[in-house]
Structures are given as C-alpha cells and as structure tokens.
Amino acid sequence: MKLGKKVWQSLAVVALLANLAACGGSDSSSSSDTDTSTSDSSGTDNSGTDNSGSDNSGSSSSSGSISVSDFSDISLGDCELDTSLESLVCAANALIDTLDEDELADLQLDYSDSEARTVWSNLPTGNVSRNGIELGALDDESLEAAMMVAKAALSDDGYQDFLGVIAADDYLNELGGGSAYSSGKYYLAFFGDPDVSGDWMLQLGGHHLAYNITYLNGDGYPVPNHIGTEPKVSFELDSASYAPLADEGDALVAMFDSLSESELAEAYLSGESYSDVLMGPDNGSGTLPTDYPTGDNRKGILVSSLTQDQQALVTAAIEQWINDYPEEVVENLTLSYVTSSAYADTYIAWAGTESAGVDVDVAGTYMRIDGPNLWIEVACQNGVIISDETHYHTMFRDKSWDYGNNL
Amino acid sequence: MKAVINLLFGLTFLVSLFCTKAFAHSASTSSVFIDTHKPQIELEIYIPLDQLRLADESLFPSQSDDLKQVNFSALQDYMQTHVSITTQNSQSLTAQKVDDFAIHEFDNVLFMVMKMQFIKPDNFDTSGFSLHYNAILHRVVTHKIYVSYRNDMHEVLKASQDIATIGLIRYQRETLFIEPEKITAWSQFKLMFVNGMSHIAAGIDHLLFLLCLILPAPLVSANKRWQSVAPVRQCVMSVAKIVTFFTLGHSLTLALTTLGYISFPAKPIEILVAASILVSALNAIRPIFSQSAMWIAFIFGLIHGQAFAIEMSHMGFDSQAIIVALVAFNLGIETVQLLIVICVVPVLAMLARTYFYNAIRITLSVLAMAAASYWIIERSV
Numbered sequence: 161m162k163l164g165k166k167v168w169q170s171l172a173v174v175a176l177l178a179n180l181a182a183c184g185g186s187d188s189s190s191s192s193d194t195d196t197s198t199s200d201s202s203g204t205d206n207s208g209t210d211n212s213g214s215d216n217s218g219s220s221s222s223s224g225s226i227s228v229s230d231f232s233d234i235s236l237g238d239c240e241l242d243t244s245l246e247s248l249v250c251a252a253n254a255l256i257d258t259l260d261e262d263e264l265a266d267l268q269l270d271y272s273d274s275e276a277r278t279v280w281s282n283l284p285t286g287n288v289s290r291n292g293i294e295l296g297a298l299d300d301e302s303l304e305a306a307m308m309v310a311k312a313a314l315s316d317d318g319y320q321d322f323l324g325v326i327a328a329d330d331y332l333n334e335l336g337g338g339s340a341y342s343s344g345k346y347y348l349a350f351f352g353d354p355d356v357s358g359d360w361m362l363q364l365g366g367h368h369l370a371y372n373i374t375y376l377n378g379d380g381y382p383v384p385n386h387i388g389t390e391p392k393v394s395f396e397l398d399s400a401s402y403a404p405l406a407d408e409g410d411a412l413v414a415m416f417d418s419l420s421e422s423e424l425a426e427a428y429l430s431g432e433s434y435s436d437v438l439m440g441p442d443n444g445s446g447t448l449p450t451d452y453p454t455g456d457n458r459k460g461i462l463v464s465s466l467t468q469d470q471q472a473l474v475t476a477a478i479e480q481w482i483n484d485y486p487e488e489v490v491e492n493l494t495l496s497y498v499t500s501s502a503y504a505d506t507y508i509a510w511a512g513t514e515s516a517g518v519d520v521d522v523a524g525t526y527m528r529i530d531g532p533n534l535w536i537e538v539a540c541q542n543g544v545i546i547s548d549e550t551h552y553h554t555m556f557r558d559k560s561w562d563y564g565n566n567l
Numbered sequence: 568m569k570a571v572i573n574l575l576f577g578l579t580f581l582v583s584l585f586c587t588k589a590f591a592h593s594a595s596t597s598s599v600f601i602d603t604h605k606p607q608i609e610l611e612i613y614i615p616l617d618q619l620r621l622a623d624e625s626l627f628p629s630q631s632d633d634l635k636q637v638n639f640s641a642l643q644d645y646m647q648t649h650v651s652i653t654t655q656n657s658q659s660l661t662a663q664k665v666d667d668f669a670i671h672e673f674d675n676v677l678f679m680v681m682k683m684q685f686i687k688p689d690n691f692d693t694s695g696f697s698l699h700y701n702a703i704l705h706r707v708v709t710h711k712i713y714v715s716y717r718n719d720m721h722e723v724l725k726a727s728q729d730i731a732t733i734g735l736i737r738y739q740r741e742t743l744f745i746e747p748e749k750i751t752a753w754s755q756f757k758l759m760f761v762n763g764m765s766h767i768a769a770g771i772d773h774l775l776f777l778l779c780l781i782l783p784a785p786l787v788s789a790n791k792r793w794q795s796v797a798p799v800r801q802c803v804m805s806v807a808k809i810v811t812f813f814t815l816g817h818s819l820t821l822a823l824t825t826l827g828y829i830s831f832p833a834k835p836i837e838i839l840v841a842a843s844i845l846v847s848a849l850n851a852i853r854p855i856f857s858q859s860a861m862w863i864a865f866i867f868g869l870i871h872g873q874a875f876a877i878e879m880s881h882m883g884f885d886s887q888a889i890i891v892a893l894v895a896f897n898l899g900i901e902t903v904q905l906l907i908v909i910c911v912v913p914v915l916a917m918l919a920r921t922y923f924y925n926a927i928r929i930t931l932s933v934l935a936m937a938a939a940s941y942w943i944i945e946r947s948v
Contacts, residue, residue: 432706433621433706434709435621435709435710440709453739
C-alpha cells in the first residue's frame, strides 16, 4: 500500500512535469515557424507576371513533355506568307485564337515592363520561373500553333537547334535527371502585340534556352540569346537524332584551329579562368548590361590581323549564330558584325588549360568573339547529369542592341 | 549552442539560395553575409572550394586532389589580400582576424566557411562603407558573389525570410557599397518578441524559479508550515501578485542594464539566479517568506532581469533600436510566463485539494533544490 502511494505520487509528478513541458513546448515551437519563401538575390521582381502558366491543368500530353520529333517537319500552312515577319505575325495571331482567357493573360505581357523582359536564364525552370505559357500545359491545337510560332520566328537551322535543346531535356530526364528536365517546361511570351510594323518582343525559353527577339518597326533584334546543351554531342531520342550546338561549337574550334602557335598564344586570356559564360542572364535587371570588358580588358587577337582564310572562318562562326534567324529580319543588324571596320575592332580569345589547347572536351575551355557590338561566347562545363562529359553554355549578345536597345 | 544555431541558419539559407541560384549547375557561387549592427563589422563567407582551386592552386597541396586539404594559414593571407573595406572618409581597413574555418557540403559542392572581422575606427561613419571583394573573382572572372545582410536577429528565427540581399559582386563590379541594414521597428519588434519567448521557454532555470514560486500559492501558511488549502480566489490573487512583482523586478533591471545605467558582471548574476531557485524551493517546502512573497519575487525579479539583460547584450543593437527591442523582448518573456501560469496554476489548485499534494510539492522542491545546488556549484567554478 505504501509502495502504491509512492507510485501514485511519482505519476502525478510526471504528469505535472509533462503538462509544464507541453505548455512551454507549444510556445517555443512558434519560434521555429519558418516561411521558406526565399528572397530573390538578383533583385528580380517577376512575381505576378509569370509562373501561373504552370497552374494550367489543361489536357497536356503525358508527364508534361511534348513529342519533339512530331514537330520536326511542321509547315506554316496558311501562315506561309511573303515575308518571314508576316508569317510570324500570322502564326502568333493563330496561336492567340486558340487560347482561353487565362492562357492569353500568361502569353501576352506588357512591352513596357522592362524588368519582366529581362527575365530569362540558363537554369531549369524550377530554379528560375519564366514568362509566358508553358508548352507542356497546352492542348494539342495550341501546342502546334505555338511550335509554328517558333518555326516562323527562327530559320530552319534555328528551329532545329530549338528542337534539339528541348529534346535534350527529355534525354536528360531519360538518363535519370528528374522531373526538372522536360521538353514541356519551355515557355512562350509576347510583350506587346505581334505586328509587322509595331514594337514588340517574343520570348521563348526554358532550361539552356533563351530567345529574346525584339521587333522594332519590322526590324528584328535576336539578342540577347542564350543556348546551351547537354550533351553537346549528338544524341538520339524517339529514334530521331539531335546535336543542337555541334555546328556552332565546331565552327569556333575551326577558327582557333586555323591559328598558328603564336597567334593562339596571343588569343589566350592569360590570368583569367571561365567557369561559365561571362555575360549570362540579366535576371530581370530591366537594363542593358554595362560590364563588358573594356579598354585593356578587351583581350585576344584582332581579327583584322588574321589572313583572309582565317577571317573567313571567323565569319563562318558568326554566321552559325545569326543564321538561326530569318535573314531579312536580322540582316540590318548582323551585316555590321562582319565588315572590315568591325573586324579592326573584333577580338577572338580563348581560355582554359593552356597546355590542352582549345579542346571543348576539357572543362574550363572557353571561346569568345568580342566585337565593337557583337559578343559571342561559349563555355565548356562539366555535365550535370552526364558528369563525365563537358557541355556548352553559349551567349550571343549585341552590346548596343540587346532588346532592340528599347528597354 | 550558438555555433549550432549558426550552422543551422547557414545551412537553411544556403540551401534555399542554391535552390534558386546555382542548383544543377556546376559553377557555384560564393555568399557573403554582413552583420552591420555589431561593434565590429563581421563577414561570414561561403566559398566553393573547387572554384577557389581554379583561382589559386597554391592554396592546395600539389600532390592531392582532396579539396579539404586546403592550407588554412595561406587562405587567411589570401582572404586578407582579396577582401578589404574602405570607410566613408577613405580609410582602408583590413581584416583584424580571419577565423572560424569550417568545411560544409551543400548540394555536392564543398564550401569553405569562415568569418572575417574588421574593427570600426573611432571616427567610423555609420552611414555605410565600401566592401572590396575579389576572392576567386580576380582569376575566375565568371564567379559571382551574393552579398546579404545578416545579424543575430535573423538568427532568432533561423529562417531566411528576413534576409535582405544587398547585391551581387561580379566581373568589373568588385566593390559594393554597404549601407547599414534598415530594420523596421515592427519587424524588429516581432523578432525580439519571439526571441524573448523562446529565451524564457528554453531557460529552464527561470522556469524552475517561477514554478517554485507558485508551488505553495494554493496553500495557506500557519505555524511556519503550509497548512490548509486557500480558496481559489485567494490562490489566483497571490499568483497574480507574485508574477506581477517578479515582472516588475526583472523589467526594471533589464531596462536599466540594457540602457547602460547599471552593470553587473555575468558570473555572480548567474549564481544568484541559481540561489534564487534554491531559496524559493525552500520556501515551497516550509514558508519562510509567505507574508512578503511579492517582495521576494520583486527582489529575485531584479536578479533575473540582469540575466535577461546579459542575454540581450549578446545581440548587439544600436541605440535607436534598443527601446523597441527591449519592450518586445520583455513582452515575449511575459507572454510565455503568463501562458505557463495559466497552464500550471489550475493544475496546482486541483492537486492541492488531493491528499498527495504535499508529496508532490516537496518532491518538486527537492528536485529544484538539487538542480539549483548543482548550478550554483557549476557556475561558481
């Protein structure tokens, strides 16, 4: 009986302490209530204008990815018009006609919103959300119309590169890269109304892809343009084969391969290492970048000091980028890149392991064309999913005419 | 404990940072967290080791591929060379010390974590300073360094929600002007309120003291013994008096000490806090100050207020912020105190009507005395 009383007492003590602990516990737990929303370090304010595309629960194909090979030979049909810009505007309006109100609100954005216009990235869309409608969330009719817009905005070469980049995401997914990689996670946006003579901008992008094409009174400015691809070598998906940046990479390598040993040494960026492209995403800055190398920081070998044959290889490399767009749309801009006066102020340069030479299979190899306006750079990074191979990140910019110089 | 909180905080924030910034891509970024509210300027720096080796191979042993083999003393010199501060009156500061080195792995990337401290000169212009930073960047021109505010108030919540980014250091942008962080009075109030709550909820000695003080509240003393059960009304009144006077006492010394009017060394205060538990536990066994319980609560409140002030002094506020911080911190303490009283007193009042309350009261008091004695010894040596 005595023992029983003691047990009772200790039980009561335990109960009291437990009560106390529960009391304190519930209070202190409030201090660990955390809101995981992260501040955007880059100063990007893209809330509200994007991201809602992913909410669409419309009839999309399985797992959000799209059957890329189905779109390799699409024709513009009724929108095959006299000029490529007419065709593009026709295709853009055809797409608009297929969308419901919510989708239209995602697709059509305010041209004067410079900060939104400068939101794009090399990263997967889970890391940086993009403007516009998500391709993988569209119904079949709208998806085909959206692919026609891409086809009309790009040249045949450019359109094949586009297909290759989005197919590469499905390929990475197949290799176990996870749901972050999908051909469906690419986005299309119009800033302003598509028009053959008005001012508007088309944005098409996702992981490793950013087309920012500004149209000012009928002239196109296809910059800034980021393309990357992993793998950088040819790969197969649904029995179609892709190698989106192989031509671009090869053309730059051919340019450096034509240099003599001393020219190659002169073109080498000694004291500088590149883990990525230098002039990467604008992160919603709303302004043109102002930190290109200037003065003595512009390094490399002058194109005008090279032989005609070597200069022809430089021109061929530049053409790999500008030929991704319909000629008549971008010729006003791009012809200026390859003139002799431009070449008198255009440097080609490379970085990486000097002893290895310009070898794109070595991580850290970096190649650049730096003109008075033109800026092309290619960085070779270790793969993220295919980690024993390098992959490309590239930038094509115009120091004066990014976004049509109209932000 | 502080180190653990630091680590947790850093981890949470870095994970969130890298999820948005550099996840899935191999060129990792550096992060710098600046505390502008401390007497010294403190930078906490996260550097990806693979990029560091790309920038300066000589920091690593040539025969090893192990990034963890980085040479710490060479790294100290390296950081001194590549990180400096210029005050508004063009005075150049180099770090007084570079320490607290640790290696952490986030998202398969190894980061060197370290702290750099700069002493503010006497004529320091508090409106801001320039940070010059080109570690890694001097060589790896594509490197990016995210610079954010960071102070102990953020640590309180262990969350990134109130982390404010200052800017990005990158190619041709190696200098960043740092203004002292503007913390609104309201956000500061919230932070300090929560801090006060968590402080007392985690401060077992303060809780134990409070418990001992109210343990005999349901009872009436007679002949130097706790005898009959008090009516509920009387019980509530006596608890209210005790808590109010304890609160008045600790608010008074917390305010006076924090505002700099009085100052006591920490060690005797900690011992006195433990002694106050011993005395109040004794009182719970045999009434030694039953008539003047509220004044005893007030006097012990003065002591505990000193201890709260010591806790608050670790946070480092400028003079404008301190009033808000003080009120919020104190209110946070009172809130938890009140919640505990509301939870415990009804239970005590009920138990007091059972025949075994005496046993509970005495057992708890003895336990509290044991703990208090242990603390007295521990805090004396």
